[in-house]
Amino acid sequence: MTAVALKEPTQSRSWAVPVGLALICLVLSVASLGMGTADIGIGDAFGLLTGSTDSATASIMLTFLAPRILLCWLVGIALAVSGAVLQGVIRNPLAAPDIIGVTKGAGLGAMLMLLLFPAATAGMIPVGAFAGGVLAALLVYAFAYRSGTSAIRLALVGIAISALCEAGIRFLIVRNPPDINAALIWLTGSVFGRSMSDVWQFLPWVLVLVPMVVFYARRLDVLGLGDDLAAGLGEPVERTRRIVLLLAVALASSAVAVAGTVGFVGLIAPHMARRLVGGRALTLLPSAAMIGAALMLVSDSIGRVVLQPLEIPVGLVTAVIGGPYFLYLLARTAKTTTSGK
Amino acid sequence: MRLEAQHVTLAYDRLVIAEDLSLAIPDGKVSVLIGPNGCGKSTALRSLSRLLSPTAGQVVLDGEEIMRLSTKDVARRLAILPQMLVAPESITVEDLVWFGRHPHRGALRSAGKADKEIVEWSLEVTGMIEMRRRFVDHLSGGQRQRAWIALCLAQGTDLILLDEPTTFLDVAYQLEVLDLLHELNVNQGKTVAMVLHDFNMASEYADHIFVMKDGALVKEGSPTDVLTAATFADVFGITSQVVSHPVSGRPLCIPVKGRERSATAQHAAATEPSTDPAASAPGESSTTPTTAKLPA
Incomplete structure (x- = not known):
């Protein structure tokens, strides 16, 4: 990829942005190790690096906090990349896993597994989430499709399907009171109490799907030129679109499967990245991924700190950050669409 | 004739636009399709460029049925500039022109010297060299259209199809765009086939004119014979x-x-x-x- 950058000077923007963001994430991760636990401070966290932290504290941090920090990275990356792809493919700045129903669909799928088949192993929950997410996405696409998908229709159908899934989730909760608490926390989106086995379970998804998306980066840009021109440039438009949509839905669904319905990260991370590095997929994707990870790390740390010793699920914090940002985006796009191109 | 529609029926779903339409694009010339709104001229151009599959009959490119060729294969032989183009946000002219190399590149193959050269050449003949670093959405209508044409040129094809390349342009920009296409035909030997709304512009620039009405080709020939x-x-x-x-x-x-x-x-x-x-x-x-x- 650096070879491409060298030969096409204007086609690549600086790699400094994603690399810088990754460094920020690393610092956030270490700082996050020292947050929210009674006896451990940020000093201990950075002490890990210099070896000045005593081994008992270090082992607490690494056992209990390291998995959830790794999950923050993975979930943030998965949701952000998914959102970036959806916004590009649907050519709709408001597209995101939450908006087009994937998140709630995956939530419902996972709940069905969790509550109806308590005997099912933990490994089955992602399968349920994945199936639910894909199904919801298909439904939304089918209802919104009318020789193309308009921004507004997609958002509206997404909201409707999300509401239906939400109703299903609530029904399941009411039917299965004993499991309510775990279910509720999971539904808000939480990385609390996750172990390394969750990380290992989720890691392959990210390791396989994200490179596949990057492999399609230039084709994503070509799709952004519009269907006719993309076809004129030799791109099998419909096929490519379905493949990348499936990748995006799979990424979002697998993230929801492991961390619950964490909202807004998939919407706002790509937007912020686009402002920093522009719209070309090859630089947009890594930047969005790192911003997604940073958002998760910050939100999770905030959730651990603000109401100590109570923990606020990370999904609640991302919603508090993301909701206003989404309203701001809505207002901005409304302005640009009414004032004409 | 490298590109030819043979007895094609063209339809969107069940709405039949044209039936038993045959037309052959003369090589090395500028041909223009004219006709009133809804006569099927844009639809005909879409089928000639493989954007629309005929429900009957066939479009033949270099002796092969175009729908049997892969879309990539076609993109290496003919370039199509559709109507109503919207450039991605904040993209420079040069970045846009690079898209023309897409059909020649694999997913992981990096750009080679030949790609670079043809992009340079495309920028040069369209007069976009000085504007290469400008954002496409900051250009005038005529400049923007020239940038899109540069993209088509970068595809490196001898056949260039354009659907109403001058629509919504002020008359000075229309002349700018059509002059460019004329030069490409004369100096580079490009075969140009386009749909135009303005029949007087068609008369000025066309070597060969197709007149369509209600999905049928009613006349073709030189402007003097036809118009x-x-x-x-x-x-x-x-x-x-x-x-x-x-x-x-x-x-x-x-x-x-x-x-x-x-x-x-x-x-x-x-x-x-x-x-x-x-x-x-x-x-x-x-x-x-x-x-x-x-x-x-």
Whole structure:
């Protein structure tokens, strides 16, 4: 990829942005190790690096906090990349896993597994989430499709399907009171109490799907030129679109499967990245991924700190950050669409 | 003829636009498809560029049925510039032109020297060198259209198809774009086939004109042979005087508005049987040429 950058000077923007963001994430991760636990401070966290932290504290941090920090990275990356792809493919700045129903669909799928088949192993929950997410996405696409998908229709159908899934989730909760608490926390989106086995379970998804998306980066840009021109440039438009949509839905669904319905990260991370590095997929994707990870790390740390010793699920914090940002985006796009191109 | 439609039926879902349409794009020339709105000229161009699969008949490119060729294969032999282009946000002219190399590159193959050269060349012949770092959405209408044409050129094909490349442009920009296409034809030997709305522009720039009406090819040939008052009356439903362009000598159509139409009654009389607008406007009186509309 650096070879491409060298030969096409204007086609690549600086790699400094994603690399810088990754460094920020690393610092956030270490700082996050020292947050929210009674006896451990940020000093201990950075002490890990210099070896000045005593081994008992270090082992607490690494056992209990390291998995959830790794999950923050993975979930943030998965949701952000998914959102970036959806916004590009649907050519709709408001597209995101939450908006087009994937998140709630995956939530419902996972709940069905969790509550109806308590005997099912933990490994089955992602399968349920994945199936639910894909199904919801298909439904939304089918209802919104009318020789193309308009921004507004997609958002509206997404909201409707999300509401239906939400109703299903609530029904399941009411039917299965004993499991309510775990279910509720999971539904808000939480990385609390996750172990390394969750990380290992989720890691392959990210390791396989994200490179596949990057492999399609230039084709994503070509799709952004519009269907006719993309076809004129030799791109099998419909096929490519379905493949990348499936990748995006799979990424979002697998993230929801492991961390619950964490909202807004998939919407706002790509937007912020686009402002920093522009719209070309090859630089947009890594930047969005790192911003997604940073958002998760910050939100999770905030959730651990603000109401100590109570923990606020990370999904609640991302919603508090993301909701206003989404309203701001809505207002901005409304302005640009009414004032004409 | 490298590109040819043979007895094609073109339809969107069940809406049939054209039936049994045949037309062959002459090599090395500038050909222009004209006709009133909805006559199927853009649809015909779409099928010629493999954007629309004919429901019957076939489009042949270099002796092969175009739908049997892969879309990539076609993109290496002909470039199509569709209507209503919207550039991605904040993209430079050079970045846009690089997209023209897409059909020649694999997913992981990095750009080579040949790619670089043809992009440079495309920027140069379209006069976009100085504007290469400008954002496409900051350009004037004519410059923007030239940037899109540079993208097509970077595809490195001898065949270039364009769907209304001058629509929504001020007349100076229309001339700028059409002059460029003319130069590409004369100096680079490109075969240019395009849909144009303005028949006087078509007359000035075309070597070969296809006139379409209701999905059928009604006339084709040189502008002088094809663009007569009778054609304009029959196809566009207008009364007009066709004069010789004082500079180029090509036919120039001067539409006549309602009040003065009696003064040109001899023209109307000459074309009486075919001025009948009933075909396009059923239910209206068939002998009232005043209902005929000028093309927008």
